[in-house]
Each structure stands twice: as C-alpha cells, then as structure tokens.
Amino acid sequence: MRLIYSFFIILMICIGGLQAQTDTTDHTKDIGWPRQVEKDGATLVYYQPQVDEWDDYKVLKARVAFSLTPADGKQVMGVTSIRSHTLVDKENRTAFLQDIIVEGVRFPSVDPADSEKLQKVFEEIMPNGGESFSVDRIMADLQQGKVQAKPVAVKNDPPVIFYSDQDAILLSIDGDPVYAPIEKTNMEYIVNTNWDVFHEKKKNEYYLLADSAWLSATELKGPWTQVKSLPREMKKLPTGENFDDVKKMVPPLGSVAAPKVFYSTSPAELILFQGQPRYTEITGTKLLYASNTDNDVFVDETKSDFYVLFSGRWFSSKSLEGPWVYSGNDLPTDFSNIPEDSPKASVLVSVPGTIQASDAVMLAQIPTTAIVNKAEVEAKVKVDYDGNPEFRPIAGTSLFYASNTQQKVIKVGKEYYLCYQAVWFESAEPKGPWKTADSVPSEIYSIPPSSPMYNVTYVTVSNPTDTTVQSNTTGGYYGMFVMGMTVGATIAYGTGYYYPPYLFWGPYPYPIYRPWPMTYGVGAVYNPWTGGFAVGRSVYGPYGAAHTAGWYNPATGRYGRSASVQGWYGGRTSASTYNPWTGTYAHTNQGHSPYAQWGNSVATRGNQWVQTGHVTTARGTAAGFRTSGGNQGVIAHGANGTVVHTDNGVFAGHDGNIYRRNENGNWSQYNRGNWNSMNNNGRSLWNPSQQHVQSGLERSQFSRQRGQFQTQRFNSFQRMGGGGIRRF
Structure with a gap:
C-alpha cells in the first residue's frame, strides 16, 4: 500500500535512461567536438x-x-x-x-x-x-x-509552515475528509490524505499509521496519542495492494517511538530538524545553512533572518516558528555567492541571476516533441464523466471546462477540446468521438494560472498531415513555471493557487473525489539533470501528497491507493499512480512521461526518430x-x-x-x-x-x-x- 518511508526516489528517471549507453551504438548523444x-x-x-x-x-x-x-x-x-x-x-x-x-x-x-x-x-x-x-x-x-523567458503570474503567498526539532509528520487533508468504506467492517479510511488514516464509526475514533507507529485521536486535528491495540476489525482489511503494507503493522509492533503530528487542511509544509538546529558557515558568504535538516534552511548573519526554500520559492522570517513572508525579490546577494561545490549548491537554481537559474529557465521552455499517429491515439482516448458532463466557466475567458472528470476537457463555442497525455483532440460532443486536433483555438492559450486547466496551455500542435501531427510540450504542462523577478527569472513548482477538489455523490455510499495539482505539501525538489521537479519526503507520508494518494476507478466504483513519486516528467510508481497535472494514472513499475505512455508506435520521440x-x-x-x-x-x-x-x-x-x-x-x-x-x-x-x-x-x-x-x-x-x- 505504500513505500517504506525512508526510501523515496526523488531524481527523475527518464525513459531510456535505465538502459546502458555505449559510444559506438548510441546515435542520440553529442559525441564531442571537433x-x-x-x-x-x-x-x-x-x-x-x-x-x-x-x-x-x-x-x-x-x-x-x-x-x-x-x-x-x-x-x-x-x-x-x-x-x-x-x-x-x-x-x-x-x-x-x-x-x-x-x-x-x-x-x-x-x-x-x-x-x-x-x-x-x-x-x-x-x-x-x-x-x-x-x-x-x-x-x-x-x-x-x-535568455528568452516568459514569466507567469504565479501566486507566492506562503503556505502554512510548521517547525519541529523532534520526530514529526505532516498530516495533510485536501479540504474536507473524503471517506471510503472498507467492505464487511465498521471501518472506513480517508482517501484524500497523505497517510493511512482509518475511522472506526461506532466509537468515532481515528487511527493513524505513521511509519510503524499507530496513533489514535477523537478528532483529526488531534491530539494524537500512541496506542498498543487496534479495533478487531482492522484484522479484516482486504488482501491486495491497497492494504497489504498496513496489514503488516496489525497488530501494532512493540516499542516504537511515535512522531508528533501536525495537521492541516490547507497547503502546508514542515521544517523538521533532528534535534536542536545546527548551522554551518558557507565559505565566502555571511550565510549559514542548517546542517541537521533535509529542508533548505539558511540564516543571514547580517540581519539574523531565516530563509527557507519550498517549491522553488523563498520565504523569510525572524523566527523558525514564523510568521513567514515571500522574499524571492529581495534575497541577500550572498545567496548568489554560494560556491558550486557547497553542500547547498543545489539552491542556486532558485537564486535569481545565477547561471543555474538561467539553465533551469531555458530547460523549462525547450519543447519535448513527439510525432503522433492519429489513428492509434484516437483509438485509445476515452473520457469518463461522473454522471452527465458538467462545465464551469474559466475566469477571464469565454471558455468552459469539464468539472466532473479527471481529464482536461475545454468547451470553445460549440466545440470541445481535450488535452490527453500531452496530445490535443477535438469533438462536437463532450463524450466524443475524439479526433486529433490539427490546430487549437488561440483563446485556450489565454487561460490564466488561477484555473486548474492552466497547464494545458503548454501543449501545442504543429506540422499536421493526414496521418500524423506533431505535439510539443514544455515544462508548464508538468507543473514547472517560469517565475519573473526584479533581478532575474527562476523556476517554481506549481502555480501557487489552491484548486479545491471536486466531489461527486453518485451511486455509491461515498463521494467521488477528483483532486487538482498542489504547489505545497509535496516536498518538491529540483533536479538539474532531468530539468524538472521530483516530489516526496518521508514527513509527507507514504503517498507523497494528499492529492496523489487516492484515485477513483470508474470501472470498479472503488478507490485505489498510490505509492508514488510525481514530478515534471510524470512519475515513478510501485502501484497505480495518479498524476493531477496530466490527469492520468497508470499501473507500472517504470518511469513514465505522457508520450511514453502512448507507446513507441503511437507517439515517437526525438531520439527514436534519429535511431x-x-x-x-x-x-x-x-x-x-x-x-x-x-x-x-x-x-x-x-x-x-x-x-x-x-x-x-x-x-x-x-x-x-x-x-x-x-x-x-x-x-x-x-x-x-x-x-x-x-x-x-x-x-x-x-x-x-x-x-x-x-x-x-x-x-x-x-x-x-x-x-x-x-x-x-x-x-x-x-x-x-x-x-x-x-x-x-
């Protein structure tokens, strides 16, 4: 049901990157000059x-x-x-x-x-x-x-930021809790959270599995206390990937230390130290960095201000306890003087004016391109709605988007456009049949960042023929946006807007939960070699984030649980994984990108063209x-x-x-x-x-x-x- 908490893949593994490459056979590499x-x-x-x-x-x-x-x-x-x-x-x-x-x-x-x-x-x-x-x-x-850059009007309001110098976790719920019943028991579990949380309905008691420790509370906000016994019905959990890892912890293990629990129903982050904060000087600067935390925490000695980096955004405070304010436009100049061999050189990508930041901005705007076989993608595309199609207006435009499907369907006049796995389709009806689009109405590219549909503006089409079309995708489709500043551009993860989830009460005794992408609470870390963000930290739970933890399967009417790391190129998964940026889920133990999921015979990428x-x-x-x-x-x-x-x-x-x-x-x-x-x-x-x-x-x-x-x-x-x- 989940990944063991101390092992999280955060470096994005690209398709083909797992195969050995040799100088004599690899036609996709720069072999050197002259x-x-x-x-x-x-x-x-x-x-x-x-x-x-x-x-x-x-x-x-x-x-x-x-x-x-x-x-x-x-x-x-x-x-x-x-x-x-x-x-x-x-x-x-x-x-x-x-x-x-x-x-x-x-x-x-x-x-x-x-x-x-x-x-x-x-x-x-x-x-x-x-x-x-x-x-x-x-x-x-x-x-x-x-460097060409097209800054986006992202939102930089600080999330809720918790601080702890003792073992702790962040329990996030995406809005109000969504409960799914466990068959033949008096138990239910919460779908839209990043940890395993169960609810015993008769006693109104909550049970939280935090790593290998069980805690209970009468309210989700706590207080949480460690328990040595569980309701008998916990032994009746169904067999299968949804609950196998949990069943290994029933009954509770012996002497296991329980962490402190921070609870939030809004976007949040956790600064976690291993004991009292310890700081190390950064050579050639007046900066100190915190050495006993996995967070990027700094102290400016000239002002005694604290700085922390979340999702490519800088926040500052006079105290680790907060309050925190956005400070990306007025970072101390010494941040740009962090040596490239420093343990904290990775943050240079988020420091305006640095070469590393400029590299990231360019990479985010370089398109990933695929030639799409029209007939084959049209045979594979399908849109499922929860009930009849429902459409809501997109602010600032004359467009409407489908609110009761995980797919990105946009109504333009009397026509419907679908962006599915980075390929555009069009239809005269909201349910299809869908044909690949040779062009996309220009108004779609005016969708603002405040809309959950915004990321589709980073997918374009070109060079259509009778049988193929070229699809071009840049970083924004995967949640990576150019953020303009007074002293230079950097890359941010997410738009900074919170998109409330969609809930639908259908034929089942629980609502269908459809999440949108989140900016915070995902542990987003930039990887310069893949040019994108990967997400997942142990304090955020075995599912990486509340909005990627549970996915609804319309074929069965049931929820599944993900064990995943999601990021710019898609993700890595050990179970079925939902990616809110692309609106897809897949069952695979391979890395995946939108074009890779189509299959090589359907969407052919650049390296394959050459080979x-x-x-x-x-x-x-x-x-x-x-x-x-x-x-x-x-x-x-x-x-x-x-x-x-x-x-x-x-x-x-x-x-x-x-x-x-x-x-x-x-x-x-x-x-x-x-x-x-x-x-x-x-x-x-x-x-x-x-x-x-x-x-x-x-x-x-x-x-x-x-x-x-x-x-x-x-x-x-x-x-x-x-x-x-x-x-x-």
Missing part, C-alpha cells in the same frame, strides 16, 4: 558551433570555424554561419540539427576565385542535418546572450546517416563520421576571422595559412576596434568549457542509472 567528415578525397574538420540565437528554442543560429582540405590540395581555415531547425530529446539532453542552411562562408586571406571553389567543396561535404548537439553546450553559449532514420532533411533522410546527395553524417562513430581527438579551441570571431586559444590563455589569429599571436612578450596586439572581438572570444571560451563540463556531468549521471534513492 568532428571530421570525408567525401571524394576532401576532408572537413568543423569545430563546435558558437550559438548566437535559439529562436523560440526551435531555430538555432550559430557560427562555425572549420578547416577544409580539398582532394590534392592544402588545408585552409574558414568560418561559416548556419541556421537550423532543432529537434530536442530532453531525456538525453540532446538537440538534433535538421535542415542545416549555410548562410555564408568566409575563407580569410584566400582570393575570391579560390574562395568560390572552396565554398562549393565545403557545401558538398558539410552535413545538412542529423547533427547531435548537447543542450548543455547550447545553453552555455546562450548564457552570454539574452530509426526518421529525421528528414532537405537533401534526404538523416539518421545514422547517408543522404541522397551522398553526404555522410557524423552522429555516430565509424563509417558515418567521427569526432576528432584534437583541441576544440578554435573559434569564429564576430568579425568573421578565425582565432585559436592556447593553454596559456593567449590568442592567435589565422592569416594566410599561419597563426599569428595577438600577444607579443606580454603586450597585447589587439587594436581598439578589436576589443569587442576579444571579449566575445573570452566569453565563448568560458562557455565552451562550461558546456563541456556540464555535458560530462550529465553523461556521468546517466551512466549511474539516471536516478537514485535519497534517504530522509
């Missing part, structure tokens, strides 16, 4: 592209330095500007360049006649698609420019890769091209010239077949008009090093399995 390709005796070595723009995270513009050796000719250096559409496989953090267009080629110090001949050779040999490019390398370049030869470019099909024009690609080792194991320190300057940086940090410029140093015995040879070129090259060098470092770190993360178990 790269070499040959054709008809000519050899082209091209260096890592220097990204200038990534328009809407779909069209990439870059400068590329290269060396070209024609057949029976001398090596010459050149620089080109390229433009390419990108297809992103976010799970492998790889972008694929499609339809690469060469917008200009320059060969410094080569006369025009020879330059024209060399350009023809270059255009014949330069790959025109299928190039794999690490997203981390791209992001590192874009850090030097302007199976389905990336089509202007000159042919790229995946592995040989085009009809005779070009060989370089997305894998071997006959199809290879990475060159040489220095990647050659750059294309903004002035159209080519530069190289040596290990001492000195620059040389390529001219007439030679490399001429820009430094003479410590004296700079850069003229005043070249200062912007030099500074741009230094930034490019820094970006290239950082991109390489981040790419290697992500590859290490994947080799370790792409996830892990964290103890709380």
Whole structure:
C-alpha cells in the first residue's frame, strides 16, 4: 500500500535512461567536438558551433570555424554561419540539427576565385542535418546572450509552515475528509490524505499509521496519542495492494517511538530538524545553512533572518516558528555567492541571476516533441464523466471546462477540446468521438494560472498531415513555471493557487473525489539533470501528497491507493499512480512521461526518430546517416563520421576571422595559412576596434568549457542509472 518511508526516489528517471549507453551504438548523444567528415578525397574538420540565437528554442543560429582540405590540395581555415531547425530529446539532453542552411562562408586571406571553389567543396561535404548537439553546450553559449523567458503570474503567498526539532509528520487533508468504506467492517479510511488514516464509526475514533507507529485521536486535528491495540476489525482489511503494507503493522509492533503530528487542511509544509538546529558557515558568504535538516534552511548573519526554500520559492522570517513572508525579490546577494561545490549548491537554481537559474529557465521552455499517429491515439482516448458532463466557466475567458472528470476537457463555442497525455483532440460532443486536433483555438492559450486547466496551455500542435501531427510540450504542462523577478527569472513548482477538489455523490455510499495539482505539501525538489521537479519526503507520508494518494476507478466504483513519486516528467510508481497535472494514472513499475505512455508506435520521440532514420532533411533522410546527395553524417562513430581527438579551441570571431586559444590563455589569429599571436612578450596586439572581438572570444571560451563540463556531468549521471534513492 505504500513505500517504506525512508526510501523515496526523488531524481527523475527518464525513459531510456535505465538502459546502458555505449559510444559506438548510441546515435542520440553529442559525441564531442571537433568532428571530421570525408567525401571524394576532401576532408572537413568543423569545430563546435558558437550559438548566437535559439529562436523560440526551435531555430538555432550559430557560427562555425572549420578547416577544409580539398582532394590534392592544402588545408585552409574558414568560418561559416548556419541556421537550423532543432529537434530536442530532453531525456538525453540532446538537440538534433535538421535542415542545416549555410548562410555564408568566409575563407580569410584566400582570393575570391579560390574562395568560390572552396565554398562549393565545403557545401558538398558539410552535413545538412542529423547533427547531435548537447543542450548543455547550447545553453552555455546562450548564457552570454539574452535568455528568452516568459514569466507567469504565479501566486507566492506562503503556505502554512510548521517547525519541529523532534520526530514529526505532516498530516495533510485536501479540504474536507473524503471517506471510503472498507467492505464487511465498521471501518472506513480517508482517501484524500497523505497517510493511512482509518475511522472506526461506532466509537468515532481515528487511527493513524505513521511509519510503524499507530496513533489514535477523537478528532483529526488531534491530539494524537500512541496506542498498543487496534479495533478487531482492522484484522479484516482486504488482501491486495491497497492494504497489504498496513496489514503488516496489525497488530501494532512493540516499542516504537511515535512522531508528533501536525495537521492541516490547507497547503502546508514542515521544517523538521533532528534535534536542536545546527548551522554551518558557507565559505565566502555571511550565510549559514542548517546542517541537521533535509529542508533548505539558511540564516543571514547580517540581519539574523531565516530563509527557507519550498517549491522553488523563498520565504523569510525572524523566527523558525514564523510568521513567514515571500522574499524571492529581495534575497541577500550572498545567496548568489554560494560556491558550486557547497553542500547547498543545489539552491542556486532558485537564486535569481545565477547561471543555474538561467539553465533551469531555458530547460523549462525547450519543447519535448513527439510525432503522433492519429489513428492509434484516437483509438485509445476515452473520457469518463461522473454522471452527465458538467462545465464551469474559466475566469477571464469565454471558455468552459469539464468539472466532473479527471481529464482536461475545454468547451470553445460549440466545440470541445481535450488535452490527453500531452496530445490535443477535438469533438462536437463532450463524450466524443475524439479526433486529433490539427490546430487549437488561440483563446485556450489565454487561460490564466488561477484555473486548474492552466497547464494545458503548454501543449501545442504543429506540422499536421493526414496521418500524423506533431505535439510539443514544455515544462508548464508538468507543473514547472517560469517565475519573473526584479533581478532575474527562476523556476517554481506549481502555480501557487489552491484548486479545491471536486466531489461527486453518485451511486455509491461515498463521494467521488477528483483532486487538482498542489504547489505545497509535496516536498518538491529540483533536479538539474532531468530539468524538472521530483516530489516526496518521508514527513509527507507514504503517498507523497494528499492529492496523489487516492484515485477513483470508474470501472470498479472503488478507490485505489498510490505509492508514488510525481514530478515534471510524470512519475515513478510501485502501484497505480495518479498524476493531477496530466490527469492520468497508470499501473507500472517504470518511469513514465505522457508520450511514453502512448507507446513507441503511437507517439515517437526525438531520439527514436534519429535511431530509426526518421529525421528528414532537405537533401534526404538523416539518421545514422547517408543522404541522397551522398553526404555522410557524423552522429555516430565509424563509417558515418567521427569526432576528432584534437583541441576544440578554435573559434569564429564576430568579425568573421578565425582565432585559436592556447593553454596559456593567449590568442592567435589565422592569416594566410599561419597563426599569428595577438600577444607579443606580454603586450597585447589587439587594436581598439578589436576589443569587442576579444571579449566575445573570452566569453565563448568560458562557455565552451562550461558546456563541456556540464555535458560530462550529465553523461556521468546517466551512466549511474539516471536516478537514485535519497534517504530522509
């Protein structure tokens, strides 16, 4: 019925990340730079592209330095500007360049006649698609420019924040308790809570299983006291995954310590210390961090203020007991000075103005893309309503949403649109039949964050054909939103709005409970390698959150219980799991994302297109890769091209010239077949008009090093399995 409390998966495990990857077979990875390709005796070595723009995270513009050796000719250096559409496989953090267009080629110090001949050779040999490019390398370049961000008007009111320096749990109930009877007993259990709570109706006594300790109370708000015996009917719990773990604790174990219980029916968080708070200095700052808690708690020594991070939002107080106020716009500047090797470096992603925050903002806006087989998804989609379809208005629009289904159904005029597992459908009737939508009414994208339908505005469609449509999804669909601040953007989990659950009294002696996503009380933690939030801490119970604990099965008219970790990409589960962001539940022990749940034959993602030869470019099909024009690609080792194991320190300057940086940090410029140093015995040879070129090259060098470092770190993360178990 639940996960053992001390083991919670919080690192998101992406589909395919569990499989071993090798350099010789994996066509979905950036194999490194520079790269070499040959054709008809000519050899082209091209260096890592220097990204200038990534328009809407779909069209990439870059400068590329290269060396070209024609057949029976001398090596010459050149620089080109390229433009390419990108297809992103976010799970492998790889972008694929499609339809690469060469917008200009320059060969410094080569006369025009020879330059024209060399350009023809270059255009014949330069790959025109299928190039794999690490997203981390791209992001590192874009850090030097302007990061595109579309801030959301999220709500930042603080939740109820409890504090304890002794063993404690947070008992959350999503609104009023929803009871489900246990057959052939006088017992019932509460569906919409994060712990196992049972109610003995005759005596009006509540029983709470907190880890391995049983507590009882006459009211849910307490006080709770430990008990050594339980009602006899607890032995009659049905067999099955819903109650198996509970039955192991009946009768109660011997001497087991019972935790303190904090109770809330509204969004809440718990700061839990192991004993009296202990603090450790953060080198180079006036900050202290709490070392005996799993919460991110800090003290600003200059003001003696406390700071805590929940769901990507900062709150401050003069006391751990509160009251707490939102403080994301006026964090002490020392937060941005936390060293990257600090035990608390993970919070940098939530500090405005840091590179880590900028990376997270970009990742949240890069689309995950799938080509959807229309006929197959239409055969699988189904919407169940509790009774007849009911619709409620969406504030600020002329739209209505279906309130008595777990699916996201929106009424637009006389038509109905359904966003199901990140694919849009349309119908003339609220119950279908559903057809895949080739377009979505623009008004849907004006739905405000105050609506529980808001996350569907992060799913778009494009490139429809008679048989397929392209579906594009960004982080907001999974509850990850860009939060604008006065000093920069960061990522927040959830909109901050509380959406009251929907209850329906149908043919059964208990109501049907339909929850919406929550921002707090889920233990949301950002994972930079998956680019999303994972949730789940032991103090929040075996089900992670009140709104994901119980799910209603319309086929049986009964409730199930989840043992899950939910997050941006969907979740991990050991039983049937409900995800309130996507409105789906699934029975699986695998990680799942909306597109993965359709199946590979129904929704094909970017990495699979490349592996199976389905990336089509202007000159042919790229995946592995040989085009009809005779070009060989370089997305894998071997006959199809290879990475060159040489220095990647050659750059294309903004002035159209080519530069190289040596290990001492000195620059040389390529001219007439030679490399001429820009430094003479410590004296700079850069003229005043070249200062912007030099500074741009230094930034490019820094970006290239950082991109390489981040790419290697992500590859290490994947080799370790792409996830892990964290103890709380």
